Amino acid sequence: MMSPGSALGHGMGSGNGASATQGPSTASSVSMLPAANNSSNATLFWDNLTASVGTPPSDRSISEAAYSPALNETILFGGYNGAGGNFALGDTWEYSHGQWTELQASGGPSPRWGSGFVYDAADGYLLLFGGRDANQTFNDTWMYNVTGWHEINTTSAPSVRFDSGVAYDAADGYVVLFGGAIGNIPAGSFTGFVFYNDTWTYRAGVWTNITATAGAAPAARRSHQQMTYDAADGYVLLTGGYATQPLCGTNWSIPAYAETWTFVGGHWTQVTPTGASPPQGMGAVWYDSQANQTMYYEAMENLTADACPVYSGEVWSYSAGTWALVTGTNLTMPPARILPVFVDDVGDQQQVLFGGESVVSESFGHYLSDTWSYLPTWVTFEEHGLPGGTRWQVSLGGSFEASRGPSLLFVEPPGAYTYEYVAIGGSHANLTSGSGSVNLTQGPALVILTYQPASPGRSSLFSGAEVSTLAGAGVGATAIGVWALAGFLQRRARLRREGEELVRAMEARPTGAPPGRHR
Numbered sequence: 109m110m111s112p113g114s115a116l117g118h119g120m121g122s123g124n125g126a127s128a129t130q131g132p133s134t135a136s137s138v139s140m141l142p143a144a145n146n147s148s149n150a151t152l153f154w155d156n157l158t159a160s161v162g163t164p165p166s167d168r169s170i171s172e173a174a175y176s177p178a179l180n181e182t183i184l185f186g187g188y189n190g191a192g193g194n195f196a197l198g199d200t201w202e203y204s205h206g207q208w209t210e211l212q213a214s215g216g217p218s219p220r221w222g223s224g225f226v227y228d229a230a231d232g233y234l235l236l237f238g239g240r241d242a243n244q245t246f247n248d249t250w251m252y253n254v255t256g257w258h259e260i261n262t263t264s265a266p267s268v269r270f271d272s273g274v275a276y277d278a279a280d281g282y283v284v285l286f287g288g289a290i291g292n293i294p295a296g297s298f299t300g301f302v303f304y305n306d307t308w309t310y311r312a313g314v315w316t317n318i319t320a321t322a323g324a325a326p327a328a329r330r331s332h333q334q335m336t337y338d339a340a341d342g343y344v345l346l347t348g349g350y351a352t353q354p355l356c357g358t359n360w361s362i363p364a365y366a367e368t369w370t371f372v373g374g375h376w377t378q379v380t381p382t383g384a385s386p387p388q389g390m391g392a393v394w395y396d397s398q399a400n401q402t403m404y405y406e407a408m409e410n411l412t413a414d415a416c417p418v419y420s421g422e423v424w425s426y427s428a429g430t431w432a433l434v435t436g437t438n439l440t441m442p443p444a445r446i447l448p449v450f451v452d453d454v455g456d457q458q459q460v461l462f463g464g465e466s467v468v469s470e471s472f473g474h475y476l477s478d479t480w481s482y483l484p485t486w487v488t489f490e491e492h493g494l495p496g497g498t499r500w501q502v503s504l505g506g507s508f509e510a511s512r513g514p515s516l517l518f519v520e521p522p523g524a525y526t527y528e529y530v531a532i533g534g535s536h537a538n539l540t541s542g543s544g545s546v547n548l549t550q551g552p553a554l555v556i557l558t559y560q561p562a563s564p565g566r567s568s569l570f571s572g573a574e575v576s577t578l579a580g581a582g583v584g585a586t587a588i589g590v591w592a593l594a595g596f597l598q599r600r601a602r603l604r605r606e607g608e609e610l611v612r613a614m615e616a617r618p619t620g621a622p623p624g625r626h627r
Contacts, residue, residue, distance in 0.1 A: 154441045157206065158478040164208040165201050167191070167475035169465040170271075170332065172225035173203075173449040176234050176252075180204070180455040183211075183234055183252055184462065188221035188447075189475045196220050196241035200257070205456060208479070216257030217250050222270030222332055224288075230281050230311050237285065237310075240270040245290050249315070265315045266308050273331035275344045279372055283310040284344055286371075289330045303328035303351050307376070323375040327351070329365060333392040333449070338402045341428055343372035345402055348388040368431070383430040390446035396459055397452050398552070399486055400517060402426040403434070405461065407446040420444060423482070425519060428512070434519060442480045485548045486519040489529070493559035500531045500557070504546075523548055529557055 158164070165171070168187030175182045181204035187197045198219030200212040217223070223239030223246075234252040238245070245268040249260045266272070269288030277284045285308045291301030305328035306319040319325070329349035338345045346369040366388045370377050391407035404424040421444030423434045448464030461480040465473045489502050491514050501510040504527040505520050525548065530541035546553050 155481045156442070156478065157481055160206065161203075161479045162207045162209070164477050164479055165199065165210075165463070166197070167477045168197055168221075168463050169445075169447040169473075169475055170221045171197075171449050171463060172223045172236060172239075173451050173462065174225050174227050174234055175451050175453050175455070176227050177229070177454065178227075178232055179254060182451050182453050182460065184449065185216065185225065185236065185252075186220050186223065186239070187463065190473060191475055200252075203451075203453065203460060203462075203479075206458075212256065216252070217248065217259075218246070220246060220270075224272045224274035224285055224332075226274045226276050226283055228283050228310070229276055229278065230283075231313075235274075235283055235310065237274065238266070238269050238272060238288065244268075245270055249310075260313050262313060262315050264317070266306065266317075267304075269304060271330035271332035272304075273333075273335035273346055273349070275335040275337045275371075277309075277344050277371065278337055278339065279342050280309075280374065281311065284308070284335075284371055285310065286326070286335065286346065287329050287331050287349070303330065305329065307371075309374075318374055321374060322371075323377070325376045326367065326369050326378070327365065332447075333394075336393045336395045336402055338426070339395055339397070340400045340402075341370075343370040345370055345393070345426065347393055347404060347426070348391070350388075350390070368426070379429055381426075381429050381431045383432050384424075392448055392450035392461075394450050394452050394459075397454055398457060398459075399425070399519065400488075400515075403450075403459070404431075405448065405450050407444065407448070407464070427517070432519075442478065443476075445476060448476075485552060486517055487525070487527075487546050487548060487553045487555060489516045489518075489527075489555045489557055490514060491557045491559070494531055495559075498531050500529060502527055502529045502557075504528075520548060527555070531559065 165184060165187075166189070168189045171184055171187030173182055173184040179202075181202045184201045184203065186199070188195060189197060196219035198214055198217065199210060200216055202209050202211055217236060217239070218241065220239035220241050224235075224237040226235055227233075228235040228251075231251070232253070236250040236252065238247050240246060247265050247268040249262050249265060251258050251260055266285060266288070267290075269290055272288035273286045275284055276282075287304045287306070289301055289303045305325050306317065307322040307325055309316045309318055326346060326349070329351045331346060331349035334348050335344060335346045337343075347367070349365045349367075351365075368379050368381050370379055388406070391405040393402060393404045395401075396403045402425070404426065406420050406422045406424060421441055425432050425434045442461060443466055445464035445466050449462050451460045451462075453460050458481045461482070463476045463478070465475055487504065491500055491511065494500060499511055501508065502516050502518075503509075504518050505525055507518060509516050509518070510532070524545060526543060526545050528541060528543045544555065546555055
């Protein structure tokens with residue numbers, strides 16, 4: 109039986125709230141076709157940064173962390189540590205330039221875990237909602253900006269809850285929140301829990317319940333860190349989540365949903381992915397802005413009620429309806445864990461994993477404070493000059509993909525590759541194909557495919573060349589190509605300007621009444 113020392117039981121204490129919709133979803137399943145290859149069992153470079161990041165936050169799991177373009181840094185708040193009854197944490201940290209720095213020991217939201225935390229690009233600040241400690245559950249709303257924490261008084265809000273899924277929907281310009289739970293653990297069971305499947309949006313200090321118009325939603329569940337915005341595909345993505353499936357014959361709550369949902373235009377749609385089965389588990393989903401695809405760290409899975417869970421530590425990729433395993437067994441990877449945070453630190457061009465819980469047994473959890481980064485190896489093909497509407501295709505490493513736009517992405521193990529390409533379709537069908545080579549031994553690479561139309565005395569030509577190998581942290585590279593470095597510096601300067609403008613606009617608005625907490 110699970111003791112309070114493990115985050116598998118991190119819903120302990122009394123809960124507040126009303127009833128919630130439960131049961132299976134009735135949404136129809138819609139198939140989606142892949143647009144980019146993510147090859148199975150590709151190598152992932154992990155880099156243990158723990159010894160070089162300064163003094164990190166203390167051991168914890170189920171913290172809240174998000175990257176702020178306005179601040180150009182990652183902010184981490186709170187979390188859970190069940191060792192010795194020291195449950196809820198309320199400190200605030202920044203991760204910037206590879207270093208952890210404590211910003212506030214207190215003075216923000218009360219100590220808690222399982223809050224929703226996301227960068228609200230429309231309003232220009234980090235938004236935190238709800239969460240819980242050992243005794244109560246919250247539905248307060250907070251913002252974090254360059255001046256610190258400020259509570260936002262709202263006329264309406266989702267009911268008290270923790271472990272909601274949150275993401276900023278860039279296509280529609282608001283934060284979207286889904287589901288969550290309340291409850292306690294009477295006599296060692298999860299029967300006292302209530303799970304939600306309502307949908308809310310947030311913008312400019314206003315929460316709006318759109319459940320009635322959002323269509324058939326996912327089943328009620330806890331979905332902390334199970335939602336992100338997929339910028340390449342243009343929608344919010346939800347994967348996994350958990351409610352009441354037993355663990356090893358008991359009725360402890362563990363991941364139960366191997367599902368993938370999209371949210372766009374205010375509506376939910378369940379998709380039937382191609383490729384491998386979608387991930388499930390107490391992991392973390394995030395969007396990798398360097399690889400231009402959604403990633404998922406799968407902490408734990410359990411496919412049957414009688415089977416004990418497997419702590420996998422696998423990383424999956426998602427692109428245009430296809431899930432694929434990016435890494436399998438790797439002796440250099442972090443120890444498998446549940447409930448870590450994973451953040452795309454755009455400013456430092458790092459994918460950062462922090463903390464979580466290594467579950468030694470059903471009755472004991474070991475809390476972590478290690479920091480890791482990773483860099484997958486991939487090659488991006490960009491097309492320049494083809495007449496509008498012309499499709500093109502590339503084969504590389506035994507995989508073949510046809511384009512839906514100006515670029516294609518292949519994730520592959522390190523090595524030297526040859527590729528073939530051809531423009532197809534319409535009046536340009538079967539244009540002269542070509543081939544080339546690309547080297548992924550030092551990290552990701554970019555290949556430009558250039559089309560030159562025919563002219564007197566010359567046939568049309570479609571040619572390709574590797575223009576840059578993009579070196580990154582964790583692969584031992586010594587330099588970044590001039591092309592990559594220039595783009596990185598320009599992006600960082602642009603993000604800083606935009607962030608400063610958003611902060612100035614936000615701070616020109618009244619912050620509302622003095623802080624108070626809703627219970």
